[in-house]
Amino acid sequence: MSKQENRDRIVQLLEDLVEKANYINNNPDKELCLELDLIMEDLRSLYRMYGVLKKECMQRHEDAF
Numbered sequence: 358m359s360k361q362e363n364r365d366r367i368v369q370l371l372e373d374l375v376e377k378a379n380y381i382n383n384n385p386d387k388e389l390c391l392e393l394d395l396i397m398e399d400l401r402s403l404y405r406m407y408g409v410l411k412k413e414c415m416q417r418h419e420d421a422f
Contacts, residue, residue: 363409370403 358366377396381389 358409360410360413363406363413367403367406367410370399370406374399374403 374396377392377399381392381396
């Protein structure tokens with residue numbers, strides 16, 4: 358994936374997380390185990406995507422020296 362694709366994916370994941378969090382907040386009496394699992398998976402994906410960006414950043418920094 359290109360750097361821009363990674364950034365676009367991060368933005369999409371963040372938007373998805375906000376939408377799911379709003380759903381949970383608006384439905385407090387509902388059984389939400391599945392939604393919580395989906396949010397946790399999105400958070401893991403988000404963490405991985407930021408890890409990719411960090412790795413690219415570190416590589417560019419090393420290449421500069």
